[in-house]
Amino acid sequence: MAGELKSIISELTNAVNRKQFDTANDLLSRAKRTLLLQNALIPTPSTSPELIVLAREALELGALAAIRQTDAPSFTRYYQQLQPFYDLERDATNAKKVDPKNSQRSKITGLYLLLLLSSGDSTSFHTVLEGLVEEASLNGKSVEDDPFIKYPVDLERNLMEGSYDKVWRETNSERVPSEDFALFSNVLVGTIRSEIADCSEKAYPSLPISNAKNLLFLESEGAVMEFAQQRGWVLRDGRIYFPVEADTATRSEKDILVASGTIIENAIGYARELETIV
Amino acid sequence: MPTERRSLRSNNKSDTSSSANGEKTRSGSQSSSSNKDKPAPARAAASKAKSTKAASSNTISDSGMGEQRDQPHTNGTDPAKNGVNGSEDVEMEEDTAGGPTSSFNASKGRKGDQKMTVVVPPIKGSRKPGDKGQDQEDDVAMKGVEGEEPESEIDPKAKAIQDIKTNFTLLERAVAHFDPRFTLRVLRSISSMRKQITSDVLAEVIVDAYPKSSATASFLLDAVDQAGAFDSVGTSRMEVDADKSKSAAKEILPEIDVYLSILVQIYMYDRKDIQKGAKFSTGLIERLRTLNRRTLDSLAARVYFYYSLFFEQIAPLPPSPAATVTTIRQPLLTALRTAVLRKDVDTQATVMTLLLRNYLSTSHISQADLLISHNHFPPSASNNQIARYLYYLGRIRTIQLQYTEAHGHLIGATRKSPSSHSARGFYQASHKLLVVVELLMGDIPDRAIFRQAALERALHPYFLLVQAVSVGDLDGFLNIVNTHSATFRKDGTYTLILRLRQNVIKTGIRMMSLSYSRISLRDICLRLGLDSEESAEYIVAKAIRDGVIEATLDHERGFMKSKEVGDIYATREPGEVFHERIRACLSLHDESVKAMRFPMNQHRLELKSAQEARERERELAKEIQEGDIDDEDAGGDFDAI
Numbered sequence A: 001m002a003g004e005l006k007s008i009i010s011e012l013t014n015a016v017n018r019k020q021f022d023t024a025n026d027l028l029s030r031a032k033r034t035l036l037l038q039n040a041l042i043p044t045p046s047t048s049p050e051l052i053v054l055a056r057e058a059l060e061l062g063a064l065a066a067i068r069q070t071d072a073p074s075f076t077r078y079y080q081q082l083q084p085f086y087d088l089e090r091d092a093t094n095a096k097k098v099d100p101k102n103s104q105r106s107k108i109t110g111l112y113l114l115l116l117l118s119s120g121d122s123t124s125f126h127t128v129l130e131g132l133v134e135e136a137s138l139n140g141k142s143v144e145d146d147p148f149i150k151y152p153v154d155l156e157r158n159l160m161e162g163s164y165d166k167v168w169r170e171t172n173s174e175r176v177p178s179e180d181f182a183l184f185s186n187v188l189v190g191t192i193r194s195e196i197a198d199c200s201e202k203a204y205p206s207l208p209i210s211n212a213k214n215l216l217f218l219e220s221e222g223a224v225m226e227f228a229q230q231r232g233w234v235l236r237d238g239r240i241y242f243p244v245e246a247d248t249a250t251r252s253e254k255d256i257l258v259a260s261g262t263i264i265e266n267a268i269g270y271a272r273e274l275e276t277i278v
Numbered sequence B: 001m002p003t004e005r006r007s008l009r010s011n012n013k014s015d016t017s018s019s020a021n022g023e024k025t026r027s028g029s030q031s032s033s034s035n036k037d038k039p040a041p042a043r044a045a046a047s048k049a050k051s052t053k054a055a056s057s058n059t060i061s062d063s064g065m066g067e068q069r070d071q072p073h074t075n076g077t078d079p080a081k082n083g084v085n086g087s088e089d090v091e092m093e094e095d096t097a098g099g100p101t102s103s104f105n106a107s108k109g110r111k112g113d114q115k116m117t118v119v120v121p122p123i124k125g126s127r128k129p130g131d132k133g134q135d136q137e138d139d140v141a142m143k144g145v146e147g148e149e150p151e152s153e154i155d156p157k158a159k160a161i162q163d164i165k166t167n168f169t170l171l172e173r174a175v176a177h178f179d180p181r182f183t184l185r186v187l188r189s190i191s192s193m194r195k196q197i198t199s200d201v202l203a204e205v206i207v208d209a210y211p212k213s214s215a216t217a218s219f220l221l222d223a224v225d226q227a228g229a230f231d232s233v234g235t236s237r238m239e240v241d242a243d244k245s246k247s248a249a250k251e252i253l254p255e256i257d258v259y260l261s262i263l264v265q266i267y268m269y270d271r272k273d274i275q276k277g278a279k280f281s282t283g284l285i286e287r288l289r290t291l292n293r294r295t296l297d298s299l300a301a302r303v304y305f306y307y308s309l310f311f312e313q314i315a316p317l318p319p320s321p322a323a324t325v326t327t328i329r330q331p332l333l334t335a336l337r338t339a340v341l342r343k344d345v346d347t348q349a350t351v352m353t354l355l356l357r358n359y360l361s362t363s364h365i366s367q368a369d370l371l372i373s374h375n376h377f378p379p380s381a382s383n384n385q386i387a388r389y390l391y392y393l394g395r396i397r398t399i400q401l402q403y404t405e406a407h408g409h410l411i412g413a414t415r416k417s418p419s420s421h422s423a424r425g426f427y428q429a430s431h432k433l434l435v436v437v438e439l440l441m442g443d444i445p446d447r448a449i450f451r452q453a454a455l456e457r458a459l460h461p462y463f464l465l466v467q468a469v470s471v472g473d474l475d476g477f478l479n480i481v482n483t484h485s486a487t488f489r490k491d492g493t494y495t496l497i498l499r500l501r502q503n504v505i506k507t508g509i510r511m512m513s514l515s516y517s518r519i520s521l522r523d524i525c526l527r528l529g530l531d532s533e534e535s536a537e538y539i540v541a542k543a544i545r546d547g548v549i550e551a552t553l554d555h556e557r558g559f560m561k562s563k564e565v566g567d568i569y570a571t572r573e574p575g576e577v578f579h580e581r582i583r584a585c586l587s588l589h590d591e592s593v594k595a596m597r598f599p600m601n602q603h604r605l606e607l608k609s610a611q612e613a614r615e616r617e618r619e620l621a622k623e624i625q626e627g628d629i630d631d632e633d634a635g636g637d638f639d640a641i
Helices: A002-017 A021-037 A049-068 A072-090 A105-118 A122-138 A147-161 A164-172 A185-203 A209-215 A221-231 A248-277 B002-011 B013-017 B020-037 B040-050 B052-076 B080-098 B103-119 B123-133 B136-148 B156-177 B180-196 B199-209 B215-223 B229-236 B239-249 B254-270 B274-290 B294-312 B324-341 B345-361 B365-374 B383-399 B403-416 B421-440 B447-451 B460-471 B474-483 B485-491 B494-498 B501-515 B521-528 B533-545 B573-595 B602-626 B631-640
Strands: A206-208 A234-236 A239-241 B518-520 B551-554 B559-562
Touching: A002 A021, A002 A049, A021 A049, A049 A072, A049 A105, A072 A105, A105 A122, A105 A147, A105 A185, A122 A147, A122 B365, A122 B383, A122 B494, A147 A164, A147 A185, A147 B501, A164 A185, A164 B533, A185 A209, A185 A221, A185 B533, A185 B551, A206 A209, A209 A221, A209 A239, A221 A234, A248 B573, B156 B180, B156 B199, B156 B254, B180 B254, B180 B294, B199 B215, B199 B254, B215 B254, B215 B274, B254 B274, B254 B294, B274 B294, B274 B324, B294 B324, B294 B345, B324 B345, B345 B365, B345 B383, B365 B383, B383 B403, B383 B421, B383 B494, B403 B421, B421 B460, B421 B494, B447 B460, B460 B474, B460 B501, B474 B485, B474 B501, B485 B494, B501 B521, B501 B533, B501 B559, B518 B521, B521 B533, B521 B559, B533 B551
Parallel strands: none
Antiparallel strands: A206 A239, A234 A239, B518 B559, B551 B559
8 A cells, every 4th residue: 555655656756846736636536535535634643654655645635736826725625634744744753753854844834824925915925934933942942943934034124114025025035945946936926016006106296107117016107007097196297296185175074974973873872871870 | 784785885886776685685796896897898808919819709799898888777667586596506506516617716716606696697607708708817816825825836737627627527528518619728738738738638628528538639649759658657646546437427528629630730739740730630520520519619720720720831831832731622622611511610711721721821812812703701700810811912903003902901900910019910910911002003002001019010011112103213113022032922912012103103293293383204214214315205294194294294395284173172072081081980889889799599598488477476475465475585595694
């Protein structure tokens, strides 16, 4: 059985590396069935160490195949399935039993973090990160020691801070730790571009098109114009004029209307509460 | 006594309006109530210092006292009620007489009760909580002094045994009256007798309480290494036999079993017999699960608490993913389910907080979050459990970046946290987290927090942190984080503090925007220690978008121009803040009304007494008709009671 699994996995590695995803998917379902038959899809204390290693490898390949096909839900599923294996690994007492050498744990985790980041799920991002930080500090290290983890963490920090140029540089150059990480670059650039556009609307009264090109990390002025039209910006004399928000005078009038409504509501509320107290 | 009565009466306004008949009885009630009143402040003070549990109920008991003091005047004017309730009280007296308390104490204690209840029928319920809430201290102190006077010197061991036995009576009473407050009183006494618990004391109590053949007894005795206690104590003390036959005659309540087990658990914990304690607790929980008694709830909750405490101390310790604590999740979850099904609020609340603590200790935050979302925390749980729950909730929400929600929870936790000395750790921990959350929200915590004696030293690193954030000093901030990183890691706030970096930058930008009407991006970059001007531009743009500052950027000339600051009182903000404060006050009022203790079955008592009063009136009317009664006779009757 283990021999069969091994051959499937070596085929699978080839398929994933050569990007033959149809074959890979086939092989994956076969591998999973074999694992199920041996009751090794979820590790139990009685599962033999070799089998655990094989099962982990199969699932990791599955995760990588999923991310290369940009299939986020199935990647998340693989990630979750891998968690029990990684928990075994983290466990110091099992260190001898399970060989952590071939594990791609930090890579998979880094990819998962990046996925969360690009989908804007900062809650889950920080939840996962908190666990990693705890674990790292237990071993006397910090999370940033791991290049795969450091990458999404740095990105997140820069995003929150607003240093979009740094994010741009990170995603653009060869700083990406592995080619799989580069898959997210487009999503991230899209995210920061719309962030920058939001900020610019508020921060600048107007902006020359040439400068906007640099600010928004766009290739050409034509691209700027296209982008500007999408956002509904006004182009005049080679400058972008951002739409001013609705007239302040009318807004304040509306404000007062809304405000008086709430004030009346509040006052009645207080009166009622007082009534119940007295 | 007469002088005392007089002075009391002179204090009393309602006296003048009473009839001669009612006066006698009422004066009796006043003297007894005044006896109770006098020691109250001392007791309250003593208890405050005493235990974590006690703190919350003390305030309630005090209010109960106040209530009780007022009530006699209103009710005492109706002498017809008095005789009626006497009979009921006698029943209670009999109850206690059955117990193994020293009868002198019991009757002494009861006498006050009796007098009170006789005079004030409807108050009986409400007076009791006061009495009970009054805390163990009074029980222990009074009984300790009065009961052992004849034996001259007080032996701490004898006193401990005495106390434990007194608690048996209370437990029996709790079962008989189905009143959880007796049990709570017993639990509260634990911390005061904790130091006196030794294996000898426990063995003696167990031998006294159980017949030799009892399986529970041998289970408990094994645990304290006194398996042979029955033989050794039995031969040395003759009267044990008498005791044994007595206790064998009546059923030993499971409540007493569990109470003794808790004492054993505490004994083991204090002795650091962690492994043995864990084993014992596991066995105990197995036994506990088979019992389904509501009077056991608060005791069971305590058992689970120590159970989890033992496992927390067994290596490998929590932060490691293989920690021993993970093994007790399953039993705890089972216990939670059982508790919910049985509507066992005490255990439910305790086990939930234990589970949360368990998950957070190994940073399984998503599991903790799921637990919260699938469970409903009982709102009627004890104050301390609520405080714990709020703290964990605040912690989880902080990690999930939901600062506003976290802030609300943490405020609740710090307010509800007991102010007693022994619970200071919780107070500090919740304040640390609160400070960080406030900073993350962009607020600067009140300086007064750091001046509190209980917090000053523990929060010093946080104080420095607040200073750095409030001036927007990025370098200083990073310095502090580096120097105190060990402390922050220990407190579990390190990652949260790292998130503060952007807040420091924001504050810095804000300061600059306030002080300069126009500043070049280059200067901003230098002052904040940023890497590049581009970064500075984006950061400032983001700050403008987020509403941190009111300004515009000029890209071509590279500067930031601040807008005129408008009059804040022209906006809606003051109104909103005002509304928020009023709402806080109102909810505080609501909560305090909810926190008050209302006597159980009060309405039924009233109904009963009303009915009985009617009967009595009818009887009186009949007797008056027959003409063989006069006022004096009636008065004498009351005195006899």
